[in-house]
Amino acid sequence: MKDEIHPQTLDSSEQPRNALDRLIYWFGNLISLLFIFTVGISFYEVLMRYIFNAPTIWVHETASFLGGCLFVYGGIYALAINKHVRVVLIYDIVSDTTRRWLNVFHHIMGLMFTSLLSWAAYQMVQDSWFTPFGDLRLETSGSAWDPVFPALVKGMIFATLCIMFVQFFLHLIQELNGLRKRKDV
Template sequence: MKDDLHSQAPDHSEQPKNGLDRAIFTVGNGLSLLFLFTVAISFYEVVMRYVFNAPTIWVHETASFLGGCLFVYGGIYALSINKHVRVVLIYDIVSDRTRRWLNIFHHIMGLFFSGLLSWAAYQMVQDSWFTPFGDVRLETSGSAWNPAFPALVKGMIFMTLSVMFVQFALHLIQEINGLRKRNHV
């Protein structure tokens, strides 16, 4: 009886399933240190502004840029360790075989979704990185400091969505192979 209950337990493993997921996980753990940097520069801005009455022109945009890029990277990071959003009310009560079919459906929808979003992000990158005549000119913020952060964030969105598309493809292949192996046993 115990084995039956154990075999029905959902697989919520937090381990990357392939080389790409392992690389995303490793890089993501390193990038997470940038949150500390963001807090440090934000603290620096508060001290400079309210203690020394000498506000900076770069901290707010830099902190927003880093936070935005890290947030976007979080999507592929969560997918790499199987921590994406799912309806566990249904997922946890179905059999392992049904769970695998739900995963296949999820990966197919993820491929479709990330493919369409990648295409839209590519259009955004084209508009923010190139002039109508094809010259490279990164879109800037328009502030006094005027960094190219808007163009770089759009590039990050495109890159992560493209990686996510590959992740979904690899996960789909792994899930189909797992279903095949289970059917042959």
């Protein structure tokens, strides 16, 4: 079934291209089970609130935190299996060589984009993890439960962007090597 992503069902263009992509793919499949956990605790909250009239203070923030982290991870997962957004109207009608050059352009733009976003995310993490004097103090949600989820999500965004930068770099190297090999043939 095409909707389920197993290595056997991925076509050659969707296969992880290097060790980092394979690790991201494997780990992504593993942590995707957290979506089931999120649904489970949300169902628990509905039962507690509407059947037992005893709402929780932790479910909403936990579900939001897990969902947010999983969706952020989805960016590097999509890049790992070549399922990211592209303009297929143009991409699908050009030759293989032109497609490779479009990939090179895409990877260079991705490097620039992720480097700038990583810098901004670093600033965001610095503000949410440290006091102005440099002491560790994780930002909290400010709710009755007050978990450190906002700081952790910002850290996840920063880490994911750094990984995506490395992915774009590795993909660029692989694409350039592929172009060089085609010229040598």
